[in-house]
Amino acid sequence: MSRTADGQDDIYRLLQQHLDKQAVGFPASPTGADTRFLAELFKPEEARVALKLSYQPMPQDQVVAATAHDFPADQTVALLESAFQKGAIGWKLRGGVPHWHVMPMVIGMYEAQDGEPSSGFLAAAGEYMRTKAYGRSLASTKPSQMRTIPIGKGIAAEHLLATYDEVRALVNASPGPFVLMKCICREEMRIEGKACAQTSRLETCLAMGGMAAMVLRRGHGRQVTAAEALAVLQQNEDDCLVLQPSNARQAEFVCSCCGCCCGMLGLQKRLPNPVDFWASNYYASVDAAACSGCGACVKRCQVNAV
Template identity: 35%
Template sequence: MEENRVYEQLAEHLNRLPAGFPRTPTGVEIRILKRLFTPEEARYACTLTLKPEPPEEIAKRLNLEPGKVAGILEEMAKKGLIFRIRKGSETRYMAAQFIIGIWEYHVNQLTPELIADLREYAPYFFQQAMNLRTPQLRVIPIPGSVTAVQSIMPYEEARRLVEENQPIVVAPCICRKEHGLTGEACDRPLESCLVFGLGAQYYMENGLGRQITVQEALKILEEAERDGRVLQPSNAQKITNICTCCGCCCQILKNLKKLDKPALYVVSRHIAELDEESCVLCGTCVDRCQMDAITLGDDHAVINRDRCIGCGLCVTTCPEEAITLKEKPKELQKDVPASLRETYARMFQERMSAMVGKA
């Protein structure tokens, strides 16, 4: 009973973090935690917040010897259960959210059982996430879909984001890794997620990815454009990652695709627009769209504006150049927070407001 109680406490603790960890009727979330955390690790994780702290401060709360606490925290960081930041000789530890965080940090430790549990849990997690105005990721246009004369914010320009955020690590996509282990892999590259800054440092230390140059990162963006992947960076002007996502594997895109109006739930300043007279009904755009936002009509393609997420994949391969990206009307745009701290603060406030509304 005592062991079960600590996992219940950890589930509640993770659910108080901005991204949440919603409870389920089946209790699959507890099963996931038991696969990942020992009871002792669960107790330690319950004491951490999103504020990075030295082991000495955490040891005070636990009323334990700092040396012992430091050793356990370091092992937990190595296992992908919490986040670690090193600056010079100082090391600080903080809580990791379940998604995006703990789950992604286990890309090298997936098992069929863990995958099955995650797939059972994912609809509950994303149902809660879709109710927030502020998501963790946003969508930016692939580089070739935006012309030099178009107005685009610096934090939406993929090449610029890569050039200005270093060090850079490339890591395996956990969604494609998951599908590969269950025999459902697509033909996109496995090594395709870009991680920057402190996140890159954590990934390198934990063996989750390898450091690459700016030119190598730009090549990954080019490959993503060619094989039809959506660029999803952190929903902040100062990014920590860029995911290159396919609609067949990405849990976020798969759950968005189930919605009637995916465009309402993403942060994206752009939408595809068709020149009907130039369209020759070749169907290339239909194949490229990850949201089923384009269909073929009698005389030309038809873009469903409620489904278009502004990724630009349909633009770059249209042989007649009949599709362009246009900026959405201001009233349909969502602003991008300056930092992840601001993103998480907004998410937390939105979740608290929703809980008060249900009370």
């Protein structure tokens, strides 16, 4: 175990190990990018509180009790709030009671940096997400965090799971609120001077329901109506972006991904057989009799699968 400047055990290594035990792992990086990433988000005291959290939302009074040996109640609450405001941990309001939980790197801490991420954060995040250990961990998570959906044209869904693969149905089924957010992947590329090949728009990510409420509480994003959200998703489709909602009965986010900027698609493209790591109720096939050889599908595909 490495040591911090004041001689204490490295709290960020402990936090990395704790996060790696959650539903979506956070494996160690041989380059140290994992702990550098965490140090960009958590103060040591915030990290110590986060060690008491899991991916399951915990009532605030239970968090206070769990940290009673380390901090007084008011300090624990203040540390929770400060970590939350930085997008380091998550918050939900259930029955009027604040609940707190740790978040995975993706989808979670990384996407929460939709304001002005620091250069140190972007450097550590970019280095970490390119490691094989993280790629294997994220891609092998079951069930998959995200589900890929078709563009909704020319497809007759004939089974009960069709509504989970229909983004419009997911939006219409959500109680709201709806919040548009900047895509952190394209923002990172923009800061590096690399323009997205598919769209010049940054505000392409959609949060819904509980996640949208969390984003609004932090003062981020732009609240829109369901109709406005659908209009943006339609434009995303027109720009050949891949719509990937959270893989749940009541989706709380929809990512609109490109092959040049998106960390998730970039990861999957580097895998030897990426189809094994996609969750979708559909697959594409070529109708040789109907195909004119126009090449539209080749241009549209964001993972060079055609």
